[in-house]
Amino acid sequence: MRSTRRSVLKGAALAAVAVAGATTLRGFDAAAAAAPASRGIFGYGVASGDPTADSLVIWTRATPPPRHQGDPVATPGSGLGAPLPVVWELAHDPGFRSVVRRGAVLTSARSDHTVKVDVTGLRPYTRYYYRFRAEGQTSPVGRTQTAPDEAHRVHALRFGLVSCSNFTGGYFGAYRALADRDDLDFVLHVGDYIYEYGNGADRYGPAALIGTRDGVPATETIDLQGYRLRHALHKADPDLARAHRQHPWITIFDDHEVANNAWATGAENHTPDVEGAFATRRRQAYEAYLEWMPFRLPDQRTVAHDGTRFFKLFTFGPLGDLSVLETRQNRSQQVDVAPFTRSGGGFIPVGIPAVDAALADPSRHLPEPAQLDWLKRTLASDGRRWHLIGNQVIMTPVRFPGAALGVPGNLTLLNSDQWDGYQADQANLIAHLAAQPASKGDAVVLTGDIHSSWAMDLPADRSAADYRPSGVEFVCPSVTSDGFYELVRASLPAGTPTATAVATTQGITGAVAATNPWIKYLDGVGHGYTLIDVTPDRVQADFYLTPTPTEAEPDPRIDPVVRPGYARSWQTVAGSRRISAATGPVGARSDQPATHH
Ligand SMILES: [Fe+2]
DSSP, rough: OSSSSTTTTTTTHHHHHHTTTSSSOSOOHHHEEEEHHGSSSSTTTTEEEEOSSSEEEEEOOOOOSSSSSSSSOOOSSOOOOOEEEEEEEESSSSSSEEEEEEOOOOOOGGTTTEEEEOOSOOOBBBEEEEEEETTTEEEOOEEEOOOBTTTOOOOOOOEEEBOOGGGGOOHHHHHHHHHOOOOOEEEOOSSSSSSOOOTTTTTTTGGGGGSSSSOOSSSSOSSHHHHHHHHHHHOOOOHHHHHHHHSEEEEOOSSTTTTTTTTTTEEETTHHHHHHOOHHHHHHHHHHHHHHOOOOOOSSSSSOSEEEEOOEEEEBBBBBEEOOOOTTTTTTOOOOOTTOSSSOEEEOOOOOOHHHHHOTTTTTOSSSSHHHHHHHHHTTTSSSEEEEEEEEEOOSOOOTTTTTTOSSSOOEEETTSSSSSSSSHHHHHHHHHOOOOOOEEEEEEEEOOSSSSSHHHHHHHHOOOOOOOEEEEEOOSSSSSSOOHHHHHHEEEEOHHHHHHHHHHHHHHHHHHHHHEEEEEEEOOOOOEEEEEESEEEEEEEEEEEOOSSSSSSSSSGGGGGGOOEEEEEEEEEETEEEEEEEOOOOOOSSSOOOOO
């Protein structure tokens, strides 16, 4: 789901936000993102990511201290500051009595003084601690672990699934709750880790946070300096910093790490006349992403791909694997239907022959064909019980009843920015899943983007009464970004009771689910995260959501201490390839990563 621009669902919300955000700020107000640079060398904390059986990426930002009195601080994006030697250490214990790897790197303004080390030669499924040192200062200690990946052993696998963490959308209670957990192998973020919007008329999020939780830079991020500062703002958030410090993360970008509803050569929220060439903007956005995220760029030579290869595979012994897709860089332009959408897609009516033909055009692609082939090979591989797929936009076919969305006429809509907008790829992949024999295991798609919580069967055909499921999809709620409830709330008259807005939202999501019998769960009110727990017998998804709004506290996202709480559980039982109810939240892990101290 997208910003408050242009789509049929968004008009009323845009009006509300435009009024609230009328005090347009210009230029760089870097205080919030830059402050940690003045709190010592390691003010942006530490992070780790992309755990394999024997390696991990560890990350920090090392701000060089001023050499002379009066020198400007080398804030993120500034290009300032001398090169700085940084020592890193990885140990079995948080006190670093048992250091297992140590090294030194030189960072500089070329990488915005970020530091990223791919530490190799480690033991599988083992807990480690890491830190950085420079000029007598020591970073916070990060906790991390290698993947539960041994050839002939089944380990527990449990992780947090998140997406859509709009800084101006609310406090990161979901990240706080994930940081509190002691039972995760990693956090999987499937996109929209940052948003590109500014604090003016394009501001995205509740008006109540204007002045207390503003974006940095204050204007839309369109160049390297802007994207670096926006990433720095996120790393400066205490809840996000702690979630990075406590767990390794696996991340992949979606559109907002560059611009809303991006495709291969443009984006809905990119105006070439004003903002320059899209390719230049995207290259700078990717550069900042690679600098500021604990992300390992995969081998560019071993797998066919177009452009830069970001997609990659993680393995977890006989239990399963996780293919992490990248679906923005090479995608064909979304199908647009005026006046519903102008560029970049969105909710469009179906049943119009020219539109239906464009949606089904086999020359249009979501991932590039080489990436889809790579995924299909993994799904057809032997020896792993579950094939998890980290994915950005909903893969399951979803038809939206226009009447329920308040669209005039008796129209049926789909979201052309989802896999539904690339129906040849969608049908190709789902047919491939349906064709896999039981011996190949089952697929579980893990998705974000739409700022709401879903559990669905992937129907290999779409006959309502007796469709054939070929796998399942779980969609996590947004961390903070506006969901169905906020859009409904903004479209209702001021003063509408909260209970009415909640009931209206549930009416809409209920109508969507009723139109698509393979949808088993759809919540459009809460925000938070989804816990994914994998055993040989089943994959379970526990949805942790912010409380339903009340009159006293209309938006839990603006309360800095609210954590999402347990809401619902769904599962897919091995061999069933469909969703079923689960009785309650998962219990203790069956095993723990090894510790050696
Ligand atoms: Fe999003």
